[in-house]
Amino acid sequence: xxxxxxxxxxxxVSSVLVNILKExxxxxxxxxxxxxxxxELGWDGLDTVVLDFEKPETxxxxxxxxxxxxxxxxxYTYDFIQNFKSFLDKAKSNGTKHIVFMTAMGVEHNExxxxxxxxxxxxxxxxxxxxxxxxWFMQNFVKFxxxxxxxxxGIYLPxxxxxxxxxxxxxxxxxxxxxxxxxxxxNKAYTLTGPEAxxxxxxxxxxxxxLGKDVQYxxxxxxEARDLFTKIGYTNEMTETMIELYNFVKQGYTEIIxxxxxxxxxxxPINFDKFVIDYLxxxx
Numbered sequence: 001x002x003x004x005x006x007x008x009x010x011x012x013v014s015s016v017l018v019n020i021l022k023e024x025x026x027x028x029x030x031x032x033x034x035x036x037x038x039x040e041l042g043w044d045g046l047d048t049v050v051l052d053f054e055k056p057e058t059x060x061x062x063x064x065x066x067x068x069x070x071x072x073x074x075x076y077t078y079d080f081i082q083n084f085k086s087f088l089d090k091a092k093s094n095g096t097k098h099i100v101f102m103t104a105m106g107v108e109h110n111e112x113x114x115x116x117x118x119x120x121x122x123x124x125x126x127x128x129x130x131x132x133x134x135x136w137f138m139q140n141f142v143k144f145x146x147x148x149x150x151x152x153x154g155i156y157l158p159x160x161x162x163x164x165x166x167x168x169x170x171x172x173x174x175x176x177x178x179x180x181x182x183x184x185x186x187n188k189a190y191t192l193t194g195p196e197a198x199x200x201x202x203x204x205x206x207x208x209x210x211l212g213k214d215v216q217y218x219x220x221x222x223x224e225a226r227d228l229f230t231k232i233g234y235t236n237e238m239t240e241t242m243i244e245l246y247n248f249v250k251q252g253y254t255e256i257i258x259x260x261x262x263x264x265x266x267x268x269p270i271n272f273d274k275f276v277i278d279y280l281x282x283x284x
Contacts, residue, residue: 002067020174
């Protein structure tokens, strides 16, 4: 098997994937915009390269002798998407055969969505592909909402009372690993969810019960969320994207539960109670 490239390797999903590849002695390369991250994450001595999708001059070294790629689309601007397409085209011309691409649950229902556009570009380019379409991450309650939970005892989002089948990103990383190594997953698309659908009120109660202190969910209006997102530094584009995504949540589109994680990993996905216990120290 040829070498695997993991892009955006310091990310929540990619970093765990790197560690799994390392532990199982696979032949892989780590791609980062900032090589200092490799040292911080304990990856000294591994095959590491600078890759910035917006700098085509970094594409060549990253893609040398690469057979398979795990990648995501971290930015939805027009210029970024064009540069990402150029990266994929370069990969194809270099002989890369298989792309494992993490998008998002439901993108297949919107042909104009940037993530779906990239899925179609991969399909039309003739790659073998595996599309991983996860629901909202459990780890968002650490990475994005952790400070508010810890310092304010609150979750502030415009998600209404609708439910979401949150998925633990560790399961996504394991699914990505299997997709890269097992040919059964070639030219397949998987919708990855957790084993239960929870409202944000239920999420707050689970965290509250485990912490032993009060955590409340505050269901914001769109306008309240717009003000909050702007105050914490989101651009107008990011803010409106988040409002739109949470409107999908309120309409019930994220309640779906699938068996795809179990079909890939041969076990049930991690539930929210285990996630809370594993990450409890982050909120103390």
